[in-house]
Amino acid sequence: AKEAGPSTILFFEPQMLEEVSSRARLQRDLREALQRQDFALHYQPQLALDGTVVGVEALIRWRLEGHGMVSPMEFIPLAEKTGLILPLGRWILHTACRQLAAWARHGARRHLTMAVNVSAGQFQQEDFVQQVREALVETGAPAHRLKLELTESLMLQQIEAVIARMRELQALGVQFSLDDFGTGFSSLAYLKRLPLAQLKIDQGFVRDILEDHNDAAIAQTVIALGHSLGLEVIAEGVETEQHRALLAQWGCRFYQGYLFSRPLPAEALQDWLDAQPP
Numbered sequence: 001a002k003e004a005g006p007s008t009i010l011f012f013e014p015q016m017l018e019e020v021s022s023r024a025r026l027q028r029d030l031r032e033a034l035q036r037q038d039f040a041l042h043y044q045p046q047l048a049l050d051g052t053v054v055g056v057e058a059l060i061r062w063r064l065e066g067h068g069m070v071s072p073m074e075f076i077p078l079a080e081k082t083g084l085i086l087p088l089g090r091w092i093l094h095t096a097c098r099q100l101a102a103w104a105r106h107g108a109r110r111h112l113t114m115a116v117n118v119s120a121g122q123f124q125q126e127d128f129v130q131q132v133r134e135a136l137v138e139t140g141a142p143a144h145r146l147k148l149e150l151t152e153s154l155m156l157q158q159i160e161a162v163i164a165r166m167r168e169l170q171a172l173g174v175q176f177s178l179d180d181f182g183t184g185f186s187s188l189a190y191l192k193r194l195p196l197a198q199l200k201i202d203q204g205f206v207r208d209i210l211e212d213h214n215d216a217a218i219a220q221t222v223i224a225l226g227h228s229l230g231l232e233v234i235a236e237g238v239e240t241e242q243h244r245a246l247l248a249q250w251g252c253r254f255y256q257g258y259l260f261s262r263p264l265p266a267e268a269l270q271d272w273l274d275a276q277p278p
């Protein structure tokens, strides 16, 4: 950028330039982090109505030297745009399966399921089914305890191809959850055709159910809809006992949120699990 004279920056508002360069920097840092494997997965417990822990969701964490934690809300969209999500997604799948396999060998944690977020671009890869199969075989993770969290953005794609691929994965034993339900491109027509095990109520709806009648109505409707389609329904972003109680009153049977635990590194999660009442 030595040659970049003042004329170059005249096209930008100072703030725009800052955004562009910090985006470029983030992209470069992301690439390097991938090579150095500077990422970690944290795991957030998912609980049943009676308080037993049924599984976890794997959430990626990135600690950038001299910057602290970078939020996945910031770098996942960028990784999706630049294609870096493909190698990153592979690493996520492998790491989550390795952890799942370790728990499967451990008596008290044998039953835990592992939910893994899958970006649309990742799912669309020609060899995605093969990637999942390899991750399972190479780690020895039980397929029926792996749950892939898909988002509605995937439904903008060729729906028949999406369904066919889901069926292939389902044949391996893998389950599916529809994440952020209701926030994206919503069509009830595809909902009954997808081989789903679970609907996930987005935290954006859960947050305000105590004050906002519309959000309360949406949450209630998603619970009823999910159950009438024979699906499990889980609420994310459950932060208070009042939230949990209201959701329970509406028939919701699975919960995830800060009320129970933040996402934790594997070791801390194991300590947390050990401290739970039997």
Ligand code: C2E
Pocket (backbone or CB within 6 Å): 044, 058, 059, 060, 071, 072, 073, 076, 092, 117, 118, 119, 179, 180, 203, 236, 237, 238, 239, 256, 257, 258, 259, 263
């Ligand atoms: P998401 O899949 O909807 O994940 C839920 C987010 O809510 C997580 O944020 C989680 O830490 C946060 N959360 C959990 N409980 C609570 C709560 O009680 N209150 C509040 N306010 N938040 C709660 P996180 O980890 O920052 O992830 C943000 C998003 O980044 C995820 O949203 C997901 O879309 C994406 N993401 C995270 N990890 C991965 C990954 O491994 N792969 C892919 N493709 N995307 C990921």
Ligand code: CA
Pocket (backbone or CB within 6 Å): 057, 117, 149, 179
């Ligand atoms: Ca998720």
Ligand code: CA
Pocket (backbone or CB within 6 Å): 179, 180, 202, 203, 204, 236
């Ligand atoms: Ca969400």
Ligand code: CA
Pocket (backbone or CB within 6 Å): 151, 179, 180
């Ligand atoms: Ca999401």
